[in-house]
Amino acid sequence: MEKPTLQGEMVVLRPVRAGDAPGLWDAVSDAEGRRLAGDTRRWTRAEVDRWAASAASLPGRYDLAVTAQGSEEYLGGIALGAVDEVAASAELHLLMRPAFRGRGYGTEAIELVLGLAFDGLGLHRVGLRVPSVNPRVQAMYDSLGFRVEGRLRDAGRDGERWCDVVVMGLLEDEYLARQPDRLG
Secondary structure, eight states, X not given: OOOOOEEOSSEEEEEOOXXXXXXHHHHHTOHHHHHHHTOOOOOOHHHHHHHHHHGGGOTTOEEEEEEETTOOOOOEEEEEEEEETTTTEEEEEEEEOGGXXXXXXXXXXXXXXXXXXXXISOOSEEEEEEETTOHHHHHHHHHTTOXXXXXXXXXXXXXXEEEEEEEEEEEHHHHHHTOGGGOO
């Protein structure tokens, strides 16, 4: 399965490669970023190096590096994982490096990946999970058309405490209705 390169106004999404490991390490070793993303896995540097070297060939998922136009620097990563061709669904994951959060790179990356999901892969649903301790990101996904589908009580961690996880999803017809070039 060939992994695509997607061009936006600010970002280019390309397959993750071994040289992205230092930037990926920066993202996954940031405790606050992991907490807000609901990521409880503790990676070792060797695991990050191995994963970055093999991510482009992993089946059933699209792991893409977020880079700025004109730069190869790894700003973050976005993944369309758990791609189920029968159910026509997938799960979206985004993790940006600390220095590149809040600049719009992640939002544009999500929009590009949604185009891949619905227009390129013909999916019907893209879902995601957001820790309840991160209402800012939940609001961002809401602004992109995702709807709250439910709440998993005490399914996540916020340090030593439990937290709920908000399940959100976007359906193909909802995505298409938000595309201005498809109106009329």
